[in-house]
Amino acid sequence: MNPNQAPRTRIRLQYSKAGRIRFTSHRDMARIWERSLRRTGLPVAQTEGFSPRAKLHFGLALATSYESDAEYLDVDFKRGDVAVDEVLEALVGVLPAGIAVSGGAVLAPGTMSLQQAVTCCDWDIELLDVTAGDLVQWVDRVLGATTLVITRERKGQQITDDLAPQVRALEVGEPTSRGVRLLATLGTQPRAARPSELLTALEPVYRPVLVRRTRQWIEQDGARLEPLEVGAAPAQHTLVGVQ
Amino acid sequence: MSLWPELELVLPEVSKPARYIGGEGGMVEPEHHRSKVAWLLAYPDTYEIGLPNQGLQILYEILNERDDAVAERAYAPWVDMEAEMRAAGLPLFSVDTHRRAGDFDVLGFNLSAELIYTNLLNCIDLAGVPVRAENRADADLLIGAGGHCTYNPEPLADFVDFFVLGDGEEAVSDINAVVRDWKRGGKKSRQAVLRELAAVEGVYVPSLYDVAYDGPALVSITPRFADVPAVVQKRTVADLAAWPYPKNQLVPLTEVVHDRLNVEVFRGCTRGCRFCQAGMITRPVRERPAKQVRTMVADGLARSGYDEVALTSLSTADFSGIEEVVSATMDCGAGEVSVSLPSLRVDAFTVGLAAQIQRARRTGLTFAPEAGSWRMRQVINKLIDERDLYGAVESAFSQGWRRMKLYFLTGLPTETDVDTLAIGELARNCVELGRGHTKNPSVTVSLGGFVPKPFTPFQWFGQNTVSELQRKIFLLRDDIKRNRGVQMKWHDPKASMVEGIASRGDRRIGRVIEDVWRQGGTFQEWSEHFDYDRWTQAMARNGLSVDWYVHRHRAEDEVLPWDHLSAGLHKDFLWQDWRDALNEVGLEDCRWTPCYDCGACTGYSIEHIVASATPPAGGSQGTGQVPTGYRPTGAVAVQLAGAGSRASS
Structure with missing residues (x-):
């Protein structure tokens, strides 16, 4: 057989x-x-x-x-x-x-x-060296931007992308013992947007100390399933x- | 205690951070205690190269099984990590519990290659200890080293407190006892503990010896005290069956070289290849019982999840139980486990064996005839018949291999261009054989420049110059170039030259190593970091001649920098073998023929442990004079390719 x-x-x-x-x-x-x-x-x-x-x-x-x-x-x-x-x-x-x-x-x-199936992911991003207040303002600016142009390298070539359509949700979360938390939902189709790209989309650029994927979602027929x-x-x- | 919180902030910034996290299967997180000796076992190269080192893994287990010792591991941080560590003030650390090196009592290195010597200095410095032994305080880390390179420890004599010659399984416990008592007594006198270490068999404490020179010539190396041995003897484990280690081979979380289960089937080799230091210093042959090998394979596969096992030794097909063990191993993985035999005689590499080992997966094959012409192979005592090589190559092609690698040395004693060009001829013939089985057979010739090593018959030979090696390499390259199917790779002859400086250097070479290190010359065995000019300039700055150290033939009566050490081999035996080499006379393998008293057994009252009284299938096992017209079958090594991107181009 x-x-x-x-x-x-x-x-x-x-x-x-x-x-x-x-x-x-x-x-x-x-x-x-x-x-x-x-x-x-x-x-x-x-x-x-x-x-x-x-x-x-x-x-x-x-x-x-x-x-x-x-x-x-x-x-x-x-x-x-x-x-x-x-x-x-x-x-x-x-x-x-x-x-x-x-x-x-x-x-x-x-x-x-x-x-193919996963359409977006939830992220929990811990940042040091930024206050919750400053982060709230940064989040508002990100959500208010019509385009978020990022450049990335692919096979030695500089490529620009607009991240704005990929930012599904963004908010400041409960603080951690050492810093603040940013909660984000980022799209994954046709290409998965990365938390590190989100953090470089607008000045000031933040460097996360810890990033955690908390959920992956499959959106089909109006429903969101894990x-x-x-x-x-x-x-x-x-x-x-x-x- | 643990540096992890600080390291965690640095690791996202460096390449391949997984090499600093530990967490391997088989890892131990030992409980430190003031009554236990804490060993930091270090390999002075990257984690990927160092993790698989069997010597360190064996000592790691033996020490952690003791109730008066703990052992953890460290590896040389890659250049980006070193920069982050120095910027953040982080010292060398263990990967097991991320303790700082300074929290240990002994920093013990494995030394397997000359080009890592500058990394050893860098690791000592990162550990927060003065690099020169004479500047260390009483309670500073004791710096020790073992491994094959310690058979000429002189170039590192200024930096290492004690060296261990030979097998470490028993010596490590003897050393531990001395250090334990010293620690429990409050580490009062460094001098005192070094004197006691010098009394342990196999331990060499270089600071307890005076060195005398007459101009460039070495006159003597003599102990400064009556209780310090004039000649330090190597340690030899009499029976490998008593040491079934590693029992819990470390299974890394990230990719390393030799990423597979490794089971040592025997130690020592008496084939007598004259260029091969390992074969000289590890005598006699001590086979592990076939039954124990099978158990170690089965247990190791079950606990590690590996699907590949290497049966390791210096010439695995000489193992008495080879067929039985290979077949049992193939069976225990239900056809999904592959076996690699890193050293295998060509005459034993039959169609049947080829078929066996490719049942699960076909990886790269390397045959090592070492020299292109029969004459040259007589000189080096690697008596392989070309027909054996062709038979092995044919077997491999017939079983579906399409590519193989042939390993050769150039710059051997008495070598002429006829010998060099014979390499091309062999390679072309192998490709031709392949065409009978596959459309695009490929044979890669890998050429290394010969570096003479201590305790071999070639220790008196003047190494070829860089330009001579380069000329031979290009001669062969041009000869091979026109042939589709034959590729060629070679080791950088400049790297061979630098290896030559350290290989037979004396204590004065320490200044050169320190100089190169201070100029930033780490990771010299990595082609992207190797810096030839730094070495030649450092030699010149220190008033030392490359010609004198590397390219000069030594005389019979010359004092060699390792004459106060012994691997058991009589110096007159080696000298006779050197004369025989020049006369193109071979020497038999004594495991199956009467003893010729090289000294390795008789000196230590030990014997070969070989299950079979007769050589395995086919081989004549190295003969003496070869009758005209008769070509004996012989040995070549077969190994599976794949060892990173280190210094070869």
């Missing part, structure tokens, strides 16, 4: 990333997941060909040094009857400190990939893993 036609399960996992492991890169996380899943002994599907790899589908990259409550990963399994609880249980104790799985859901065939909610069989918030 062609292995591509064998029954399969695709499971979406939600996990958090916090603490010192936040300094690992998106690529590092991919390797960490491959090793961790191998340790579980779960029947993860492999790619065909010269250099087989586990069939993992990662969502939007999280910038190195950012934390997150809402990272997602879709995993293909060789069997058609793999259950979410079985996966969550197997992952207990195999992930490195700072990575904790918070839930999972079986995806129906044809479910849109994370990269990525596990589009799954066929959610097993929400079964708290698994170690922190």
Whole structure:
């Protein structure tokens, strides 16, 4: 039988990333997941060909040094009857400190990939060296601007973008023990706007001390769903893993 | 205590911050206590290069298993991180609990390459300790070093308090006991603890020796006290089975070189390749029992999640249980685990073995014939028949490999242009073999300039000059250029020259290393930071001649800077082997033939531990004189490629 036609399960996992492991890169996380899943002994599907790899589908990259409550990963399994609880249980104790799985859901065939489906993310941004009052004014100016031109480098070329349409929401949050918080919702289509770009959109430019992704959203037919909610069989918030 | 809150502010600003966070699988966060010796084990290169170092990982585990010691790890911060650290006043720190280096008792380095010596000075300086040993206060960190480079420690004698020669598994506990008592007594006298360390077998304390010169010539290195040994003997672990380490190999969170499970299958090598320092100083051969290897592989894969395991040694196909172990390893990963054999005889690299190891994944293959002509291979005692090489290459192509790398040395004793051009001939023939199996076979010739090393028969040989090495490299490059399918890479001959300065340098070279470091010359093994002129200028400024140190042939009666140290090998054995080399006479592998008393076993009352009394399939294992018309089969190393972008172009 062609292995591509064998029954399969695709499971979406939600996990958090916090603490010192936040300094690992998106690529590092991919390797960490491959090793961790191998340790579980779960029947993860492999790619065909010269250099087989586990069939993992990662969502939007999280910038190195950012934390997150809402990272997602879709995993293909060789069997058609793999259950979410079985996966969550197997992952207990195999992930490195700072990575904790918070839930999972079986995806129906044809479910849109994370990269395509997610339309915006909520961010919690901690800033030092700025007062709440100054930040409120900055937020008002950002929200009042018709365009927010940023330049970024891509393959050695300077590219300009208008960030304004991507700023869905922006407000000053409750202060932290050492600084102030900016809460932002930024669009991800066609390209994910980054908190670091938002902070350079208007003078004065701020440098965050800690950035945390708190939610990812899929907007469809007027509804806002979190990525596990589009799954066929959610097993929400079964708290698994170690922190 | 922990510098983490400060580091956290700096890390977003630097490249690859994950190399400073620790958090690896297998990491220990030990509890420090005033009655325990705190070791900071350091590799003076980047985290990516240093993390996989097996020597440090073994010591890390052994020390942390003791109830009177703790061990953490440090690596050289990359230049951007160093700048941030110096700007913020942050010292060298451990990656495990992010403690400052000054909170430890011993800063112990692994030294595996000459070009990292300036980084060692930089790490000592970042630790907040005077770089010159003579300026240290009683309670300052003790600076120690082990690893292959310590067989000529003289260039670093001014900066390191004590060196360890040979295997560290047992020595580290002996040293720990001395330092523990010193610490519990309040670290009163540095002199006293150094005197006691000098009494530990395998430990060399350079400040306890006087060096005499006569003009440029070294006359003697003699102990200043009667209780300090005149000759320091290396340490050798008699039985590897007693040391199944690392048990918990560190699994890093970010990518490093050799990012796989590594299981050492034996230590020591008696093939007798005359250029190879490792093969000389690690004798005798001590095999790990095949059963223990299988257990270490199975346990290691299960706990690490790796899908690749390397069976490491200096020549893995010589391992008595190789076929059994490879096959068992392939089975334990249900076809998803790949095995790499970083050193494998070509005559053992059969179609069957090729088929076995590519069951899971096909990575790069490197064969190391080392020299292009049969004559040259007789000189270096690497008696590989060309037919063996071609057989191995054919096996690989037939099993689906399309690319391979051939490793050669140039600048070998008695080398002529005929020998150099023979490399091109071999490479072309390999590509031709590949055409029978694939449309676009590719063979990369990797050429390194030969640097003579202490305790080898070639320790008397004058290294080729930069211009001579460059000439040979270009000769070969021009010869190869016209051939589709053959590529060539080479090690910068200027880097080989600088390696040569330190490789056989004496204590005076320390001034040069310090000079280069003070000029900002760190990360010299990275081509983007290597600065040849800094080295030649530092030599000139200190009145030292590159020709004298690097390019000069040594005489039989000359005092060598490492004559007061011993790797067991008799000097007259090495001299005889040097004469044999010049006469193109080979020497047999003594693990399967009678002892010729090189000194490595007899001197320490130890023996080879080899499960099989006969050589594995096919090889003649190095023969003596070769009858006319007869070409014995022999050995080449096979290794999987991939070790970062360090100094080669």
